[in-house]
Amino acid sequence: xxxxxxxxxxxxxxxxxxxxxxxxxxxxxxxxxxxxxxxxxxxxxxxxxxxxxxxxxxxxxxxxxxxxxxxxxxxxxxxxxxxxxxxxxxxxxxxxxxxxxxxxxxxxxxxxxxxxxxxxxxxxxxxxxxxxxxxxxxxxxxxxxxxxxxxxxxxxxxxxxxxxxxxxxxxxxxxxxxxxxxxxxxxxxxxxxxxxxxxxxxxxxxxxxxxxxxxxxxxxxxxxxxxxxxxxxxxxxxxxxxxxxxxxxxxxxxxxxxxxxxxxxxxxxxxxxxxxxxxxxxxxxxxxxxxxxxxxxxxxxxxxxxxxxxxxxxx
Amino acid sequence: xxxxxxxxxxxxxxxxxxxxxxxxxxxxxxxxxxxxxxxxxxxxxxxxxxxxxxxxxxxxxxxxxxxxxxxxxxxxxxxxxxxxxxxxxxxxxxxxxxxxxxxxxxxxxxxxxxxxxxxxxxxxxxxxxxxxxxxxxxxxxxxxxxxxxxxxxxxxxxxxxxxxxxxxxxxxxxxxxxxxxxxxxxxxxxxxxxxxxxxxxxxxxxxxxxxxxxxxxxxxxxxxxxxxxxxxxxxxxxxxxxxxxxxxxxxxxxxxxxxxxxxxxxxxxxxxxxxxxxxxxxxxxxxxxxxxxxxxxxxxxxxxxxxxxxxxxxxxxxxxxxxxxxxxxxxxxxxxxxxxxxxxxxxxxxxxxxxxxxxxxxxxxxxxxxxxxxxxxxxxxxxxxxxxxxxxxxxxxxxxxxxxxxxxxxxxxxxxxxxxxxxxxxxxxxxxxxxxxxxxxxxxxxxxxxxxxxxxxxxxxxxxxxxxxxxxxxxxxxxxxxxxxxxxxxxxxx
Numbered sequence: 001x002x003x004x005x006x007x008x009x010x011x012x013x014x015x016x017x018x019x020x021x022x023x024x025x026x027x028x029x030x031x032x033x034x035x036x037x038x039x040x041x042x043x044x045x046x047x048x049x050x051x052x053x054x055x056x057x058x059x060x061x062x063x064x065x066x067x068x069x070x071x072x073x074x075x076x077x078x079x080x081x082x083x084x085x086x087x088x089x090x091x092x093x094x095x096x097x098x099x100x101x102x103x104x105x106x107x108x109x110x111x112x113x114x115x116x117x118x119x120x121x122x123x124x125x126x127x128x129x130x131x132x133x134x135x136x137x138x139x140x141x142x143x144x145x146x147x148x149x150x151x152x153x154x155x156x157x158x159x160x161x162x163x164x165x166x167x168x169x170x171x172x173x174x175x176x177x178x179x180x181x182x183x184x185x186x187x188x189x190x191x192x193x194x195x196x197x198x199x200x201x202x203x204x205x206x207x208x209x210x211x212x213x214x215x216x217x218x219x220x221x222x223x224x225x226x227x228x229x230x231x232x233x234x235x236x237x238x239x240x241x242x243x244x245x246x247x248x249x250x251x252x253x254x255x256x257x258x259x260x261x262x263x264x265x266x267x268x269x270x271x272x273x274x275x276x277x278x279x280x281x282x283x284x285x286x287x288x289x290x291x292x293x294x295x296x297x298x299x300x301x302x303x304x305x306x307x308x309x310x311x312x313x314x315x
Numbered sequence: 316x317x318x319x320x321x322x323x324x325x326x327x328x329x330x331x332x333x334x335x336x337x338x339x340x341x342x343x344x345x346x347x348x349x350x351x352x353x354x355x356x357x358x359x360x361x362x363x364x365x366x367x368x369x370x371x372x373x374x375x376x377x378x379x380x381x382x383x384x385x386x387x388x389x390x391x392x393x394x395x396x397x398x399x400x401x402x403x404x405x406x407x408x409x410x411x412x413x414x415x416x417x418x419x420x421x422x423x424x425x426x427x428x429x430x431x432x433x434x435x436x437x438x439x440x441x442x443x444x445x446x447x448x449x450x451x452x453x454x455x456x457x458x459x460x461x462x463x464x465x466x467x468x469x470x471x472x473x474x475x476x477x478x479x480x481x482x483x484x485x486x487x488x489x490x491x492x493x494x495x496x497x498x499x500x501x502x503x504x505x506x507x508x509x510x511x512x513x514x515x516x517x518x519x520x521x522x523x524x525x526x527x528x529x530x531x532x533x534x535x536x537x538x539x540x541x542x543x544x545x546x547x548x549x550x551x552x553x554x555x556x557x558x559x560x561x562x563x564x565x566x567x568x569x570x571x572x573x574x575x576x577x578x579x580x581x582x583x584x585x586x587x588x589x590x591x592x593x594x595x596x597x598x599x600x601x602x603x604x605x606x607x608x609x610x611x612x613x614x615x616x617x618x619x620x621x622x623x624x625x626x627x628x629x630x631x632x633x634x635x636x637x638x639x640x641x642x643x644x645x646x647x648x649x650x651x652x653x654x655x656x657x658x659x660x661x662x663x664x665x666x667x668x669x670x671x672x673x674x675x676x677x678x679x680x681x682x683x684x685x686x687x688x689x690x691x692x693x694x695x696x697x698x699x700x701x702x703x704x705x706x707x708x709x710x711x712x713x714x715x716x717x718x719x720x721x722x723x724x725x726x727x728x729x730x731x732x733x734x735x736x737x738x739x740x741x742x743x744x745x746x747x748x749x750x751x752x753x754x755x756x757x758x759x760x761x762x763x764x765x766x767x768x769x770x771x772x773x774x775x776x777x778x779x780x781x782x783x784x785x786x787x788x789x790x791x792x793x794x795x796x797x798x799x800x801x802x803x804x805x806x807x808x809x
Contacts, residue, residue, distance in 0.1 A: 008504065011775045011779065014779070015779040015782065015783060018779070018783060019786060019787075022783065022787055023790070026787065026790075026791065152321055153321075156321070159796035160796055162795075162796060163796065165791050165792065166742070
């Protein structure tokens with residue numbers, strides 16, 4: 001090979017290196033850290049420093065405050081729940097949790113057991129996958145849940161986030177992330193909360209595919225010697241439309257069914273819809289403690305976290 | 316497969332790499348396979364259509380070459396042309412014809428004709444059929460020899476960089492190069508660098524400018540929304556459409572030219588700074604040059620061109636533009652666009668001397684800078700007015716949009732309304748900066764500054780920096796990603 005060709009190859013190599021470095025850094029800067037930094041933080045924790053990992057969707061991170069659990073009850077936990085995390089996604093979140101930390105307990109909020117979704121809209125699914133480390137769990141999850149032609153976009157996700165160039169703030173350039181335990185707090189107040197409650201013996205099977213993933217999750221936790229705890233956080237309806245009321249009733253029937261399912265699998269399950277009176281007694285206030293019809297705000301979150309901790313649900 | 320997809324960014328380097336490695340003798344076979352794969356990745360069945368058109372024109376070319384009698388040659392030419400244009404008619408104009416007949420019949424209360432199937436327009440059918448037909452006519456006129464190697468000819472018709480949106484190549488150029496493919500020097504650093512830079516510029520035009528302008532245009536021209544926008548908003552949307560279609564089509568062409576160049580093929584230039592044209596005639600010598608030349612050589616001149624008197628000349632011009640409108644789409648608003656350009660082209664020709672007289676009476680010199688700017692502005696306004704008919708979904712919508720333009724509301728520029736339409740201030744800023752870069756490049760090209768030569772002379776650090784910055788800018792500011800509808804290159808539909 002002539003000297004000139006070698007020199008040209010070196011020049012191209014240098015340019016490619018600079019381009020790759022720039023791309024990697026830019027990809028980090030533009031990434032939506034509101035979601036992905038949760039998993040980033042999780043990975044940065046010292047090995048085996050987390051006792052409890054929470055999985056599930058927004059109802060979970062709006063209901064539980066992991067900082068309060070650590071400060072007041074000495075429970076070292078981490079919130080791996082993400083927006084619209086479906087049951088299959090939760091199964092892979094549990095896999096990731098075990099891969100990175102091997103916690104003693106995994107606590108799952110089960111509201112999405114009533115939804116027959118493997119994944120949800122693009123943005124939410126990306127938020128979940130893009131935060132996952134490029135490990136075995138991520139590979140398996142992408143292979144299982146994402147259509148073949150879309151998989152590449154989950155490995156090369158720059159295309160998803162590049163439009164954030166116009167929303168970048170100083171925090172986006174920082175490498176040190178601020179959320180310690182994946183916590184989420186909202187100060188919004190929604191005072192028109194309403195809900196129907198069906199009788200505890202009204203039951204309906206959860207969708208077959210979701211039950212299959214729940215089985216996988218139960219099996220995984222047993223194999224890995226991790227205790228699985230299920231709970232269902234209460235949520236309401238925004239408007240008094242009969243169809244929404246009916247929809248919530250249908251969901252509650254599924255949450256009641258999970259009671260039987262959990263018993264059969266020898267898993268602890270707390271259906272908080274059936275404990276609403278006690279929770280109100282404990283201080284939950286419909287006028288001040290909801291962020292919207294579906295989610296608790298920071299005040300409600302603290303009350304529910306204390307209620308569950310004092311009842312020993314995470315012991 | 317679109318040029319601005321991840322699939323193409325994997326496909327192209329792979330094709331080039333293998334093309335560089337394999338023996339010279341089978342290179343054209345490899346490119347043919349790659350081209351059919353490229354085309355069939357949309358709708359595999361339409362590969363058959365491409366093959367049929369290729370086979371008919373290939374066989375037609377050989378027969379014309381072989382037969383000595385003029386009548387026989389003509390008969391074969393006509394039969395081959397009929398077969399090709401019939402395919403074009405069925406796949407592109409059948410639905411339009413039935414709709415037109417139905418609308419006439421419904422006016423006289425006759426029940427409409429029902430078609431029990433729908434035809435999906437095959438990507439780029441107008442381009443490759445015109446290219447194949449052009450070859451056949453060249454063989455008939457003995458301007459080119461019939462290609463005996465079927466696979467080389469098939470590659471000429473299906474060459475993937477220019478298959479679906481041109482440039483519509485001529486046998487004298489591309490077929491000759493394919494014929495001599497064994498002699499193309501495979502690895503040439505300067506050629507690859509040039510090709511890569513041309514491709515990058517194409518991506519810059521398409522992804523940063525065209526697709527960004529499209530967001531604004533689509534909002535203002537939306538069928539249910541357009542009546543809401545008046546005054547400066549539809550005017551700005553129309554100017555942005557002029558920019559969108561230029562950057563879309565020229566962007567595609569640059570990617571095609573660059574990709575072909577990397578592999579050692581020189582495609583013809585399809586755009587030469589069209590919005591710096593000083594008249595409609597000048598515009599058509601700069602816009603979609605390959606189609607203009609095709610119509611000139613295979614329609615205008617056979618119709619008699621300017622050899623049969625002024626009236627006949629103008630009729631010929633009108634026919635060319637009418638068909639050019641129809642070529643762009645099976646819809647009356649495309650026909651209207653063609654007719655408008657035909658009329659403007661004729662008026663331009665008729666008034667050229669009078670205008671020159673007026674300018675000289677006013678004391679303007681021919682090379683007067685101000686006069687040139689004035690002419691460019693007037694031409695651009697006329698072209699934009701015609702674009703309204705091209706972009707609108709119907710002639711009625713186009714007329715309404717033009718009417719809405721005459722409402723006075725300059726305050727939209729300052730009260731924030733403009734930025735509430737579809738593009739916020741940050742997006743607008745990116746668009747303006749990108750347009751400034753495009754304008755500088757176009758002015759350089761207009762003044763015959765050889766930018767690629769200039770670039771090649773720079774040291775590697777400068778060149779590397781420019782390439783890295785351009786790639787980063789496209790990746791960061793380009794419109795693409797999972798929410799992007801790859802519907803994309805406007806000219807694919809033709």
